[in-house]
Amino acid sequence: MKLWLPLAAFVAFISAMASRHAMWRDEVRAFSVATRTESWPDLINLIHHEGHPIVWYAILRMGYALTHSNLVLPLASLIIAAIAAFIILRFAPFPFWMRLLAVFGVFLGYEFSVISRNYGIGVMLLALACVLFPERGERPVRLALVLVLLANTSVHAIIATVVIGFVWLMDVVGAESRRGLLRPRSIAAAGIVFAGLAVALWSAVPPSNLSYGVSLSDLNPGEVLRTIMTHPARGLRGVGGADITASGELPWERIGINPALVSIVMVNISILTIAWSLRRNPACLIALALAIAAFEVLFRLIYSGSLRHEGFLAFIMISLVWIAAASAGRTAIPSARSRAIAFGLLPLLITQAAALPVVARRNVLHPASSSRSFAALIDSTPRFRNAILAGEPDYLMEPMPHYLPNPVFMPRQRQYAYRVNFDPERRKSDLRLGELLAIADSVGCASGRSVLLALAWTGVLTDTAGEARGAGYGATFRWNAEERARLFRRGRSVATFDQATGDENYTVFEIPPPLTARAPASGAFEERQAIHSSSPALPSCPPD
Numbered sequence: 001m002k003l004w005l006p007l008a009a010f011v012a013f014i015s016a017m018a019s020r021h022a023m024w025r026d027e028v029r030a031f032s033v034a035t036r037t038e039s040w041p042d043l044i045n046l047i048h049h050e051g052h053p054i055v056w057y058a059i060l061r062m063g064y065a066l067t068h069s070n071l072v073l074p075l076a077s078l079i080i081a082a083i084a085a086f087i088i089l090r091f092a093p094f095p096f097w098m099r100l101l102a103v104f105g106v107f108l109g110y111e112f113s114v115i116s117r118n119y120g121i122g123v124m125l126l127a128l129a130c131v132l133f134p135e136r137g138e139r140p141v142r143l144a145l146v147l148v149l150l151a152n153t154s155v156h157a158i159i160a161t162v163v164i165g166f167v168w169l170m171d172v173v174g175a176e177s178r179r180g181l182l183r184p185r186s187i188a189a190a191g192i193v194f195a196g197l198a199v200a201l202w203s204a205v206p207p208s209n210l211s212y213g214v215s216l217s218d219l220n221p222g223e224v225l226r227t228i229m230t231h232p233a234r235g236l237r238g239v240g241g242a243d244i245t246a247s248g249e250l251p252w253e254r255i256g257i258n259p260a261l262v263s264i265v266m267v268n269i270s271i272l273t274i275a276w277s278l279r280r281n282p283a284c285l286i287a288l289a290l291a292i293a294a295f296e297v298l299f300r301l302i303y304s305g306s307l308r309h310e311g312f313l314a315f316i317m318i319s320l321v322w323i324a325a326a327s328a329g330r331t332a333i334p335s336a337r338s339r340a341i342a343f344g345l346l347p348l349l350i351t352q353a354a355a356l357p358v359v360a361r362r363n364v365l366h367p368a369s370s371s372r373s374f375a376a377l378i379d380s381t382p383r384f385r386n387a388i389l390a391g392e393p394d395y396l397m398e399p400m401p402h403y404l405p406n407p408v409f410m411p412r413q414r415q416y417a418y419r420v421n422f423d424p425e426r427r428k429s430d431l432r433l434g435e436l437l438a439i440a441d442s443v444g445c446a447s448g449r450s451v452l453l454a455l456a457w458t459g460v461l462t463d464t465a466g467e468a469r470g471a472g473y474g475a476t477f478r479w480n481a482e483e484r485a486r487l488f489r490r491g492r493s494v495a496t497f498d499q500a501t502g503d504e505n506y507t508v509f510e511i512p513p514p515l516t517a518r519a520p521a522s523g524a525f526e527e528r529q530a531i532h533s534s535s536p537a538l539p540s541c542p543p544d
Contacts, residue, residue: 002096003089010085010103011078014113017363018074024369024504025398027116031073032401032418034060044203049421051302053152053200056118070402073116081113084124091131093325094342101349102318106246106356107311114363119308122157123315125150129164130322136168137180143168144189148196155204155302156312158197159294163287163316165193167323170283233267235296236313238305243267244314245348246307246355270348274317277344281324291316314348321345362501369504370497374454375403377495377508384452387510388443391454392436392477393470394427395420396504409451411439412475424474433460433479437486437511444513451513453491454506460484461507 033050034057037043043061047054063072085103092099102108112120125146132143151161169190171177180186233243241248241259247266252259271292278285295313299305325338367373378384387406391397394410401408401418410417412428421427440451455461457468457477464481479487491509498505 003086006100006103007082007086007089010109011082013104013360014078014081014109017110017114017360018078020364020367021074021114022367022369022372022500023073023116023399023402024371024500024502025395027073028371028399028402029419030056030118031060031064031070031116032398033057035064036418047203049206049423051204051206052118052154053158053203055149055152056121056154059121073402077113077116077120080120080124081108084108084112084120084127087124087127087131092127092322093338094322094345095339098342098345098349101353102345104356105349105352106249106307106359107314107352109356110359110363111308111311115308115368117308118154119156119312122150122153122160122312125153126157126160126164126315126319127322130319130326133164133168133323134326136171137177137183137186140180140183140186140189141192144192144196147193151193151196151200152203154312155298156295156309158200158204159291159298160312160316160319161193161197161200162294163291164319164323165190165197166290167283167287167320170286173283232271232292232296233264236267236292236299236305236310237263238299238303238307238310240307242305242307242310244310244317245270245351246310246359247351249307249355249358250351251358266347266351270317270351273344273347274321275344277321277341278324281327281341284320284324288317288320291320311352314352317348318345366499366501368500368502369399370500370506371399371504372403373497373499374495374508375400378404378406378452383450384510387450387452388447389452389454390440390443391456391506392431393456393475396454396456396506399504406452409439409443411436414439427475429475431475431477433477433483433487437483437490440511441490441514444511448513451511452494453509453511455509456503456506458507460487 030050030052033046034043037046040061043057044054047057059076060072063076064070085108088102088108089096089099092102094102108123112123129143129146129150132139132146136143147161147164150164151158169181171181237243237260241263243263243266245263245266248259248263250259250262252262271288275285275288278288291313295305295309299309303309321341321344325341328335328337328341378387385406388409389397389400389404389406390409390411392411394412397408397410398419400406407416408418409415410420410427412431413421413426414428436453440453444451457466459466459468460479464484466479468477469475487509491511494508494510496507
C-alpha cells in the first residue's frame with residue numbers, strides 16, 4: 001500500500017490535469033509527423049528535419065496503428081509518466097518521502113506527463129538505466145539497450161546517455177570493476193551504446209539549410225567555461241526565468257522578492273549541495289560537471305531552456321545521485337551513507353515540488369494553447385465546420401488537426417500541410433498582409449469555402465501600419481493602412497482567444513469565398529501534403 005496509494009494518486013492527478021490541457025503545436029506536430037507519413041522509411045527521413053530522434057515518433061505511430069485514435073498522444077504520455085513514477089517510487093535508493101517529492105513535482109507531475117512530448121519517455125528510460133546500473137558488470141547488454149533507447153528520445157537524452165556512459169567507463173579506475181568492464185560482453189555493450197549514439201546524432205541534427213540550424217562558430221568556449229566555474233546558474237536560466245529547481249514558477253513577487261534573484265540562489269545552492277553529496281564519487285562528480293557544461297552549450301546554441309529542458313537536466317542530476325547512493329548501499333533499506341548522498345537533492349526536490357500546485361492552478365485557469373477553444377468554436381458553428389484554416393504565424397494551426405478534420409493551409413508555404421517546413425527555400429520569410437489576404441482569397445476561390453484566418457499580431461488590430469518579427473526563425477510580417485482596411489473590408493472578426501499561457505493567442509477573421517468562387521466540393525476534402533515538393537501555384541480568381 002505504501003507504493004500503490006501514492007502511485008494511484010499520481011495517476012489520478014496527472015489524468016485530471018491532462019483532461020484540462022489544450023494541445024499546443026509541438027505536441028501535435030510530433031503526432032502528425034508520426035501518423036501521417038506513408039511508411040517507416042518516410043518517417044525516418046522526415047524526422048531528420050525535426051530535430052528529434054525516432055523513439056517518441058515510433059511509439060505514437062505504433063499506438064495510432066493499433067487504435068486509430070488521436071487519444072494515443074495524451075495516453076502515451078500519461079502511461080509513460082506512470083511507469084517512470086513507479087520506477088522511482090519502487091527502486092530509487094532515497095528515503096520514501098524524497099521519492100514522493102521527486103514524483104509529485106512540477107517536472108514529472110506536469111512537464112513530463114500532462115504535456116505530451118518526447119521528454120517523458122527519456123526520463124522513464126533514465127530512471128530504468130539507474131535501476132540497471134548496479135548490475136552493469138553482470139548484465140551489461142541490458143543497460144546498453146536502455147541507453148540506446150534513451151539516446152534516441154531527444155537531444156537532451158543524448159547528453160544523458162553520454163553522462164551515464166561516462167560514469168560506466170570510469171569503472172576502468174578500479175581493479176575489480178575494470179575486470180567487468182573489459183569482458184567481451186561489456187565491450188560489445190559499449191559498441192551498442194556508441195552505435196545508438198551515432199544514430200541519435202544523425203537523426204537529431206537537422207540539415208544546415210533549415211532556418212533553425214546552428215553553428216558551433218557561434219559558441220565562445222571560454223565564456224562557457226567561465227560561467228560554469230563562477231556562476232553556473234546564469235548560464236542555465238532559460239525562457240521566462242525557468243531553472244532546474246522551477247523556483248521561477250513560484251509567486252515571489254507577491255511578497256516583494258525578486259524571482260530572478262531567488263532563481264540564481266536556488267540553482268547555485270542545488271548544484272553545490274549535489275556536488276558536495278557526490279564528493280566521494282569522483283565519476284559522478286565529474287559527470288555532473290559534464291552535464292552542466294553540455295546544457296550550458298545546448299541552451300546557448302539550440303534551446304533556450306524552457307521548463308521541460310531544465311527539468312531534464314534536473315533528472316540527470318537526480319540520476320547521478322541515484323547511482324552514487326546505490327553504490328554506497330545496495331540494500332532494500334537505504335544505508336546511512338546513501339541517505340546522506342540523497343540529501344544533496346533536497347533544495348532541488350523541495351522547490352520543484354512546491355511549484356507543482358502553482359503550475360497546476362495555472363493549467364486549470366489558463367490553457368497552454370487556444371487550439372481547443374478555437375476547435376470548440378468551429379464545432380459549435382455549422383458554417384465553420386467546412387472552413388479552411390490558416391494562420392499568421394502559420395505554425396499557429398499545427399495543433400488543429402488533433403481536434404478537427406478541417407484542412408489547414410500554410411500561407412507562407414502556399415500549400416495544404418499539417419506542419420510548417422522551416423526550409424527557407426520552401427517557406428516565405430517576408431510576408432505582407434496584402435499577400436496573406438490574396439492567398440486567402442485564392443484558396444477560398446478554388447475551394448468555394450470560407451477561410452478562418454487566425455492572426456496573432458495584435459498590432460494589426462490597433463496600428464495602421466507596422467512590422468512584426470518572430471513569425472518563426474527570422475520571418476517577418478508587415479502591413480500598411482490600405483492592407484489593414486482591406487482586412488476589415490473582406491474579413492469579419494469572429495473571435496479573439498487571448499487566455500493561453502503560451503504564444504498561441506490570436507484573433508480569428510472569417511474570409512468568405514469570393515463571389516466568383518466555385519461551389520464547394522462534395523464529400524471529404526482531399527488535403528495536399530506534399531511536404532518536400534515545391535509549393536504549388538495558387539489558383540487565380542477574379543476580384544469581387
